[in-house]
Amino acid sequence: AQSVTQLGSHVSVSEGALVLLRCNYSSSVPPYLFWYVQYPNQGLQLLLKYTSAATLVKGINGFEAEFKKSETSFHLTKPSAHMSDAAEYFCAVSMYSGGGADGLTFGKGTHLIIQP
């Protein structure tokens, strides 16, 4: 079975500061991992995904994440926060194990607050 833990339900950073959102996963198969962003009253937008190729994954809007198997982590970072980054961020792992559904298991989310 797969599971995702996001540490910190709320993270507050100053504009221009480093953003670090933490995600740890559990998976019975080699994982495919995703980060999604959700703005108020909207659906989810994919930021980036890890699919067993490069361990450092670059996504949209300057975000990147590093897959660390030994730590079962997939933390999301951005060197310099912008006000427009304020949103809810979700880490997810694919349930797919070679057959059946490939639904996603999501973490509970981290609300990113940007201080001016």
Add this chain to the structure above:
Amino acid sequence: ETGVTQSPTHLIKTRGQQVTLRCSSQSGHNTVSWYQQALGQGPQFIFQYYREEENGRGNFPPRFSGLQFPNYSSELNVNALELDDSALYLCASSLEQGRNEQFFGPGTRLTVL
């Protein structure tokens, strides 16, 4: 290219009623997944349809059911609504089954009174 669309945007129902939510997949996508997102929580996987067949279900009771049509659009039906069914229901489509990127619609906000 049209993205994933959902209807209605909002609706209000009373306990015990039935509801149908609709989703149009992104062009060319044959796989549709439905998720329930309660307030302040991450989305939870309800089920997935692949080429008109349900091919997987999360921890949801049978009163949650669905359909996928030949054009790959989809419906989520919920019978005997309960207060805890109040949530944002998200539909996501993907090109094929098997760890492909899922594209999400804007969701339907269901309130059960």
